[in-house]
Amino acid sequence: MQYTLFATVALVLSAALALRAKLPHGPLLALSLIAALSQLIFDNIMAAAGLWQFDFSQTLGIAVPVIPVENLLFGLALALATITSWER
Amino acid sequence: MAWFYYIGYLAVVLASALLIANFAKVKINAGRFLKALLPVFVVFVLWDVVAVALGHWQFGLQHMLGVVIYNQPIEEIAFFAVVPLFYVVVWETVKKKIGK
Numbered sequence: 001m002q003y004t005l006f007a008t009v010a011l012v013l014s015a016a017l018a019l020r021a022k023l024p025h026g027p028l029l030a031l032s033l034i035a036a037l038s039q040l041i042f043d044n045i046m047a048a049a050g051l052w053q054f055d056f057s058q059t060l061g062i063a064v065p066v067i068p069v070e071n072l073l074f075g076l077a078l079a080l081a082t083i084t085s086w087e088r
Numbered sequence: 089m090a091w092f093y094y095i096g097y098l099a100v101v102l103a104s105a106l107l108i109a110n111f112a113k114v115k116i117n118a119g120r121f122l123k124a125l126l127p128v129f130v131v132f133v134l135w136d137v138v139a140v141a142l143g144h145w146q147f148g149l150q151h152m153l154g155v156v157i158y159n160q161p162i163e164e165i166a167f168f169a170v171v172p173l174f175y176v177v178v179w180e181t182v183k184k185k186i187g188k
Contacts, residue, residue, distance in 0.1 A: 027182045027183045082176060
């Protein structure tokens with residue numbers, strides 16, 4: 001579950017930075033939802049096609065439906081880190 | 089299954105960002121974006137390098153151009169510039185639409 005650990009730490013860190021930067025909560029929520037949704041669609045299509053292959057033994061083993069749930073945390077961490085840096 | 093899959097994915101994300109920016113009349117300053125991108129790009133590319141080295145995920149190179157720098161296909165490196173641009177456009181759009 002090493003990927004689980006990496007993704008959780010990254011998401012907690014980037015969420016903490018976003019909150020510390022006092023970014024508005026409404027847009028933060030909307031961005032997170034759009035980021036999660038677009039990943040659920042596009043990343044699943046691409047993972048199903050074999051662009052990325054995940055080692056599920058490094059994860060909790062929960063796939064939604066093709067990508068591991070950790071990948072969603074990865075994507076959310078990227079979204080939050082990006083806009084925190086953008087608003088700095 | 090073909091070499092253009094990943095570059096096509098990036099093109100779709102980029103086109104979506106440009107379309108949203110156009111419809112929402114959002115302008116992104118290139119200099120500000122590059123300055124904001126740099127630390128995020130460095131951290132996430134490093135994460136990707138480590139994750140591939142540790143075997144967390146690997147790439148289906150048959151769907152890519154085949155240019156690999158260290159253990160990263162160039163599409164994967166470009167991902168960390170294209171996707172943040174998409175997020176910044178979405179961010180500026182939702183801020184505009186639902187207020188600060």
